[in-house]
Amino acid sequence: MMHTVSTTLRFVARSPRMETHGRAFSTLNKKPITLLCSFRQAPLLSTRPPSLPPKSNLNPNPNYRPSLWSHMFGKYLIVTNIVGSGILLVIGDMVTQQLEYLAQNYPFDYHRSGRMFITGLIMGPIQHLFYNLLDHILPQNTQIATLKKIFWDQLLMSPMYLFGFFYLxxxxxxxxxQDSNDEIKEKFLYTWMMDCIIWPAVQYFNFRYLKSVYRVAFINITNCLYIVLLSYIKHDMGEHTCKKGKK
Structure with a gap:
């Protein structure tokens, strides 16, 4: 019996599985020593999080406040375009009335300037949406893109603006x-031809060299001069036509 037990123990001890477990155990016994030695030899790593840049670099001027200009042509761009359109139409009409006073001694018509202001307020959103859409479709400022913008401006925006101006x-x-339609028939073609002569050169500079946020403002400033012609066509041509009809 004892001989059988000793033979069994020798067999189990010599089996591959037990030899494998024995190697693993000896490896585990040696591993902590190896790790400890390698840990002592390796340089210590810093656990400190990466330092943030100084606050002065993140916000160089904590007291900075956006200027009025940045508000006008940023957050409140549509308001700037609408109100600017109305005000600049009034300025153009005032210049026209001053010229009429010097030439024919006409009294100043405040109601007429008020109507021009309302017309500008109504046409301002149309201009704002049209030129934003045009810049979205053609965002480049290359020569080809600029010519395309001028083409669509003269084909779409110019007739819309003239119709809106005379109707309003x-x-x-x-x-x-009916009276408004008769006035359109009488004055539209002549005015649009003048528009095609004056505006393409102006719009080439506008589309090619200016930022999109200044698009409508530049047009309205130029309108101060152009509205002198429009106001003359609107009022003086109408008076001359009435005089001819009476004769």
């Missing part, structure tokens, strides 16, 4: 839709 001013004066 006529209706605000108390005329009927």
């Amino acid at each position: 001013t006529s209706l605000l004066e108390g005329h009927s839709f």
Whole structure:
């Protein structure tokens, strides 16, 4: 019996599985010593988080406040374009009335300037949306893109602006839709031809060299000069036509 037990123990001790477990155990016994030695030889790593840049680099001027200009042509761009359109139409009409006073001694018509202001307020959103859409479709400022913008501006925006200008001013004066249509038939073609002569060169500079946020403002400033012509066509040509009709 004892001989059998000793033979069994020798067999188990010599089996591959037990030899494997024996190597693993001896390896585990040696591993902590190896790790300890390698840990002592390796340089210590810093556990400190990476330092943030100084606050002065993140915000060089903590007391900085956006300027009025950045508000006008940033957050409140649409308001700037709408109100600017109305104000600059009034300025253009005032110049026209001053010239009429010097030439023909006409009294200043405040109601007429008020109608021009309302017309500008209504046309301002149309300009803002159209030129934003145009810059979204054609964001480049290359020569080809600029010529395309001028083409669509003269084909779409120019007729819309002229129709809106003559219709609104006529209706605000108390005329009927038929009278407004008659005025459009009389003055639109001549005015649009003048528009095609004046505006392409202006719009080339606008589309090619200016930022999109200044688009409508630049157009409205130029309108101060152009509205002198429009106001003359609107009022003086109408008076001359009435005089001829009476004769």
